[in-house]
Amino acid sequence: MIVILLYLTCFNFNTMEKLIHSIRITINDKLYLKDPESSNLGKRIVGESILMINDIGFESFTFKKLGKKIGSNESSIYRYFENKHKLLLYLASWYWGWLEYQLVFATNNIPDPGHKLERAIEIMTRATEIDLAFTHINEVLLNKIVINEYSKSYLTKEVDQENKDGYFVIYKRLVNRMSQMISEVNVNYRYPASLASTIIEGTLHQYFLIDHFASLTSCDNKNTPTEYFKHLAFNTLNKNI
Amino acid sequence: MIVILLYLTCFNFNTMEKLIHSIRITINDKLYLKDPESSNLGKRIVGESILMINDIGFESFTFKKLGKKIGSNESSIYRYFENKHKLLLYLASWYWGWLEYQLVFATNNIPDPGHKLERAIEIMTRATEIDLAFTHINEVLLNKIVINEYSKSYLTKEVDQENKDGYFVIYKRLVNRMSQMISEVNVNYRYPASLASTIIEGTLHQYFLIDHFASLTSCDNKNTPTEYFKHLAFNTLNKNI
DNA sequence: CAAATATAATAGTATTACTATCATATATAG
DNA sequence: CTATATATGATAGTAATACTATTATATTTG
Numbered sequence: 001m002i003v004i005l006l007y008l009t010c011f012n013f014n015t016m017e018k019l020i021h022s023i024r025i026t027i028n029d030k031l032y033l034k035d036p037e038s039s040n041l042g043k044r045i046v047g048e049s050i051l052m053i054n055d056i057g058f059e060s061f062t063f064k065k066l067g068k069k070i071g072s073n074e075s076s077i078y079r080y081f082e083n084k085h086k087l088l089l090y091l092a093s094w095y096w097g098w099l100e101y102q103l104v105f106a107t108n109n110i111p112d113p114g115h116k117l118e119r120a121i122e123i124m125t126r127a128t129e130i131d132l133a134f135t136h137i138n139e140v141l142l143n144k145i146v147i148n149e150y151s152k153s154y155l156t157k158e159v160d161q162e163n164k165d166g167y168f169v170i171y172k173r174l175v176n177r178m179s180q181m182i183s184e185v186n187v188n189y190r191y192p193a194s195l196a197s198t199i200i201e202g203t204l205h206q207y208f209l210i211d212h213f214a215s216l217t218s219c220d221n222k223n224t225p226t227e228y229f230k231h232l233a234f235n236t237l238n239k240n241i
Numbered sequence: 242m243i244v245i246l247l248y249l250t251c252f253n254f255n256t257m258e259k260l261i262h263s264i265r266i267t268i269n270d271k272l273y274l275k276d277p278e279s280s281n282l283g284k285r286i287v288g289e290s291i292l293m294i295n296d297i298g299f300e301s302f303t304f305k306k307l308g309k310k311i312g313s314n315e316s317s318i319y320r321y322f323e324n325k326h327k328l329l330l331y332l333a334s335w336y337w338g339w340l341e342y343q344l345v346f347a348t349n350n351i352p353d354p355g356h357k358l359e360r361a362i363e364i365m366t367r368a369t370e371i372d373l374a375f376t377h378i379n380e381v382l383l384n385k386i387v388i389n390e391y392s393k394s395y396l397t398k399e400v401d402q403e404n405k406d407g408y409f410v411i412y413k414r415l416v417n418r419m420s421q422m423i424s425e426v427n428v429n430y431r432y433p434a435s436l437a438s439t440i441i442e443g444t445l446h447q448y449f450l451i452d453h454f455a456s457l458t459s460c461d462n463k464n465t466p467t468e469y470f471k472h473l474a475f476n477t478l479n480k481n482i
Numbered sequence: 483c484a485a486a487t488a489t490a491a492t493a494g495t496a497t498t499a500c501t502a503t504c505a506t507a508t509a510t511a512g
Numbered sequence: 513c514t515a516t517a518t519a520t521g522a523t524a525g526t527a528a529t530a531c532t533a534t535t536a537t538a539t540t541t542g
Contacts, residue, residue: 034519064498075502076521155390155392163453176457194447194460198443205438209438212395213409215417216413223432225435228432231432235477238476275488280488303529313490314490315531319531320488324530485541487538487541493534494532495533496530501525501526502526505523507519508518512513
């Protein structure tokens with residue numbers, strides 16, 4: 001019995017590992033000049049830029065500083081990314097793609113729309129934890145970057161052109177998935193897309209407020225954004241969980 | 242009869258004019274070196290910066306360009322504002338102060354908490370219109386700046402220090418007013434501050450989406466953000482309007 | 483009219499966000 | 513095993529930005 005259990009555990013572990021390591025988040029290839037996943041240097045650029053942007057903020061972050069930190073050269077980094085704006089878009093796309101994967105995985109087999117939406121809100125609003133499947137990326141810090149910097153990636157004069165070029169597809173797909181799930185709970189609700197975008201963007205904002213403007217939020221360790229948004233969504237949709 | 246009516250109209254117009262022109266939006270004096278309201282040049286700096294930021298975006302906006310536009314000198318603008326970041330904080334404070342004034346004015350004498358909150362949401366979410374009381378400021382364009390640039394004023398590494406220095410007091414007071422009105426409608430609701438910040442920040446976001454990511458919002462000319470947020474708030478609070 | 487104050491003009495600095503060129507290291511193909 | 517392609521590193525250079533400093537000239541005020 002013990003042997004079988006151990007065997008199964010071992011089997012599950014290995015298959016899970018293989019499955020996990022075969023997952024790749026696909027990002028619009030216009031966002032980079034050379035795929036950073038294709039080399040060690042590329043992975044270090046991505047991995048260390050997350051630490052550095054988190055550390056000094058996107059405004060102070062430069063390719064020169066990053067080069068120094070990873071023992072490489074400014075000019076080498078420019079061979080991967082045109083500029084730091086595109087690197088930010090790349091990081092954000094990765095983050096939203098990673099979240100999307102979790103969303104789809106977690107809600108896939110839930111038949112009841114109410115339960116499905118509940119689970120979806122939990123995934124989208126929970127505190128981020130490290131994912132061992134991606135060793136070069138610190139998801140916790142990446143989440144912080146998205147909270148602190150994501151708006152800057154679309155609050156630009158170039159947003160419409162970049163939107164046309166598909167720089168925000170993953171994010172848009174994610175909001176649309178949420179929107180659909182909302183409609184499945186209440187077909188008559190007139191604002192599914194707005195509620196979806198409010199939850200996703202609002203989650204980032206509430207986490208920011210917890211850290212910097214505690215008086216502007218009712219959320220903290222006890223009252224989580226998850227509870228807030230679940231209450232908000234289901235009361236708005238006139239459905240009890 | 243006609244004479245009296247005309248007289249009353251005239252009287253009301255004059256008193257209203259006086260009242261209106263005696264209103265000043267008070268802004269933290271650490272945000273400027275010299276009060277821009279105190280001179281013609283100061284007003285031109287504020288007025289034209291609104292047009293210019295709106296036109297080319299905050300990133301491309303510089304004091305040098307502004308100087309050229311208003312026929313003044315870069316160095317003269319630096320005598321009013323330390324840098325463009327503080328100018329943005331000044332403009333944003335002015336905007337939120339202006340909105341706060343309207344909020345207080347419009348909700349002042351409403352005894353019923355439900356009606357009061359409804360009116361408050363209308364004020365906070367409606368499309369901006371020109372206010373003749375402030376000739377040097379284009380409120381419609383300022384609203385657009387707040388939509389497109391406000392996040393950048395607090396998504397910085399200096400936010401905690403600047404918050405301590407009171408750079409965001411007006412905004413915080415506004416959110417707190419909304420929060421209190423929400424609590425008055427339903428004392429048992431556990432997330433009044435979060436709902437208030439969601440409505441105020443969410444309004445900016447929904448207007449941005451209407452302009453740039455129409456598929457991510459359910460709002461447009463017919464379904465207004467006002468209707469969306471009124472529905473959201475009152476259903477969440479389990480009160481019918 | 484003198485003195486104070488506001489504004490303008492000019493110059494200068496460190497940093498940023500690149501581009502260009504050339505050198506060297508490493509991988510790969512024949 | 514070598515030729516060659518490819519990746520990376522080093523260095524230099526440019527225009528623009530975000531200022532600071534100084535001096536000159538208007539304009540206001542006492």
